[in-house]
Amino acid sequence: MKEKLEAIRKKAIEKIENSSTLDELEEIRISILGKKGELTQILRGMKDLSKEERPIVGKMANEIRETIENKLTEVKEEIKEKIKRERLVSERIDISMPAKEKRVGHRHPLLKMIEELEGIFMNMGFSVVEGPEVETVHNNFDALNSPENHPSRDPSDTFYITDNILLRTHTSPVQIRAMKKLKPPLKIVSAGRTFRFDDVDDTHSPMFHQLEGLVVDKNVTMANLKDTIDKFVKEIFGDDIKTRFRPHYFPFTEPSAEVDVSCLECRGKGCEVCNGTGWSMEILGCGMVHPKVLKNCGIDPEVYSGFAFGLGVDRIAMVKYGIDNIRLLFENDMRFLEQF
Incomplete structure (x- = not known):
């Protein structure tokens, strides 16, 4: 029995020392110290020994078990340390390597333009108001004195959701909501997305952005409108830029006008x-608020007058930044957006 125990010890120590992985150590432990292991089988056979041999063999078996367990622990720690060193080498971070470039976002040119425009008008005493993009036909057309046979009401020009609900074709319904809710004097601007079936060239899109202004008070005249527009144009484009008012027709203003600005390239001198001509494209429409629109909103046109634009x-962004295709503003091409 003693010879068997010594042979098991020698064999186990040799296998443990030659092991190179934790899995191999576990297999050795099970094969020797497990429930069906060699040392365990011998200990179970101690019942067949005499009373004199039993304590001697038991003591020797326990010492061998302890020796094997200690050796297993020792080699196990050595293998773990080796694995740790290898991981430190393989997973080492080279702090001398250049870091990945971080791309930081910024405001979209259209949002920047809206904020700039709102800031200009707020400095002129206007308040900023908002309204829904999904509107009623009444607010979008009827209250604005739009004739029932007006081309803008046609389904080929306007996005209808139902017979009475649509995607707003301009931000003018915000003015209607403001006049119905608030009492004069009013001095407001509103900006946001608008929608029309309009994709005829590089300067038009089915979805675009508008900013509209409204002033309603006693004794408001066309002179007040022209002065407001002149100040706005000089603020956005420069003090040397001039405005030109051309007669036009809008159902919600009377008289009405379109406004051109002098060429930003030659500053009005004339160039290619x-x-x-010395003039750039038309940038806005404006006029005196039609008396019927005031009356539709519960405002007495005999007492109050107003202008809108x-x-x-x-x-405006295309003119200011020299952009020749409106689609560039919506394609989200980083090469384009990073220029702003």
């Missing part, structure tokens, strides 16, 4: 960009 934010 403006075809020698509307401009395309996208068009």
Whole structure:
């Protein structure tokens, strides 16, 4: 029995020392110290020994078990340390390597333009109001004195959701909501997305942005409108830029006008960009609020008058930054956006 125990010890120590993985150590432990292991089988056979041999063999078996367990623990720690060193080498971070470039976002040119425009008008005493993009036909057309046969009401021009609900074609319904809710004097601007079936060229899009202004008070005149527009144009484009008012027709203003600005390239002298005219494109429409619109909103046109104007934010951005295609503003091409 003693010889068997010594042979098991020698064999176990040799296997443990030659092990190179934790799995191999576990297999050795099970094969020797497990429930069906060699040392365990011998200990179970101690019942067949005499009373004199039993304590001697038992003591020797326990000493061998302790020796094997200690050796297992020792080699196990050595293997763990080796694995740790290998991981430190393989997973080492080279802090001398250049870091990955972080791309930081910024405001979209259209949002920057809206904020700039709102800031200009707030400095002129206007308040900023908002309204829903999904509107009623009444607020979008009827209250604005739009005739029932007006082309803008046609389904080929307007996105209808139901017979009475649509995607707003301009931000003017916000003015209607404000006049119905608030009492004069009013001095407001509103900006946001608008929608029309309009994709005829590089300067038009089915979805675009507008900013509209409204002033309602006693004794408001066309002179007040022209002065407001002149100040706005000089603030956004420069003190040397001039405005030109051309008669036009809008159902919600009377009289009405479209406003051109002098060429930003030649500053009105005439060049290839403006075809020698000295004038750039039309940037906004405006006029005196039609008496019927005031009456539709519960405001007495005999007491109050007002003016309104509307401009395309996208068009202002295109003129100011020299952008020739409105689609560039919506494609989210980083090469384009990073320029702003």
